[in-house]
Amino acid sequence: DLRMGRREFMEAVVSTQSTGDISEDDALEDTSELVLDKQKHSLTIRVQKKIFSKTFNKTLICMIDEDTGVILNALYQIVKEHSGHSDKTKKTIKYLIKFLVKIGVLFKNNAFNDAEMMLFTKLKNKYKTTVLTVISFHEVQYTYDQKLLSKYISSVFDLLRQLLRRHMSPKNVERIELVQTALSDSSLLDSLFDYEQDTPITQHVLVICDRVRSLIDNDKI
Numbered sequence: 001d002l003r004m005g006r007r008e009f010m011e012a013v014v015s016t017q018s019t020g021d022i023s024e025d026d027a028l029e030d031t032s033e034l035v036l037d038k039q040k041h042s043l044t045i046r047v048q049k050k051i052f053s054k055t056f057n058k059t060l061i062c063m064i065d066e067d068t069g070v071i072l073n074a075l076y077q078i079v080k081e082h083s084g085h086s087d088k089t090k091k092t093i094k095y096l097i098k099f100l101v102k103i104g105v106l107f108k109n110n111a112f113n114d115a116e117m118m119l120f121t122k123l124k125n126k127y128k129t130t131v132l133t134v135i136s137f138h139e140v141q142y143t144y145d146q147k148l149l150s151k152y153i154s155s156v157f158d159l160l161r162q163l164l165r166r167h168m169s170p171k172n173v174e175r176i177e178l179v180q181t182a183l184s185d186s187s188l189l190d191s192l193f194d195y196e197q198d199t200p201i202t203q204h205v206l207v208i209c210d211r212v213r214s215l216i217d218n219d220k221i
Contacts, residue, residue: 067211067220072097074204074211075183081201082188092182095175099160106167116163123159128221130156135209137193138202144193146186153184 072093080089103120106112112120130152137144157180161173182188191201215221 065220067214067218068100071208071211074207078192078201078204079182079188081204082185082191083182088182092179095179099164099176099179102164102167111167112163116166119159119163123156123163124221126152126155126159128216131212131221132216134192134205135212138205138209141195144190144195146189149189150184150186153180157184 075096076089076093079092080086083089107120130149133149133152137149157176161176164176165173191199192205194202212221
């Protein structure tokens with residue numbers, strides 16, 4: 001049931017830190033390490049991040065647009081269905097959303113330097129290439145190429161690490177590795193493209209493809 005899945009996903013994201021996965025202090029890191037040209041920008045980011053860290057679990061979904069929220073929900077269901085580990089999947093998606101929010105905060109406040117802005121553009125382009133490839137594999141039977149998709153996913157995460165390295169602690173760099181490992185698992189990728197029969201996972205892939213098209217149509221990717 002998609003409604004049940006959506007509710008379960010939201011509960012996973014907005015749950016308290018009782019499991020200790022993400023503490024309030026490290027929900028979004030202190031910005032003292034950032035070097036900005038304007039002191040005002042630095043102060044703005046620091047205040048916003050302090051607010052985010054205190055309300056991280058309660059407001060996270062509100063900071064994600066509808067299409068992206070549906071995509072994350074479908075991704076959560078896919079990883080959970082494949083792994084059979086609900087708690088581990090919750091952790092993976094929490095970390096992924098954290099990275100999306102962090103990029104949004106830094107970009108909005110002009111915290112990326114020139115080199116990082118180039119990385120940001122490369123990341124957007126590589127992400128778009130990757131999701132368009134997923135759509136193509138889904139729509140055209142027997143075109144799935146695991147090596148090609150794995151290569152694209154690896155490139156996305158390499159760019160993500162480069163983009164956020166200056167703004168993150170080593171602990172959070174390790175979390176990027178955890179998310180990458182979960183989402184690039186070869187058997188998981190294989191399960192996305194079952195051309196012989198519909199499965200719960202392929203149904204979620206269909207949802208992702210539809211929402212990605214919506215984001216592209218609205219120039220959000």
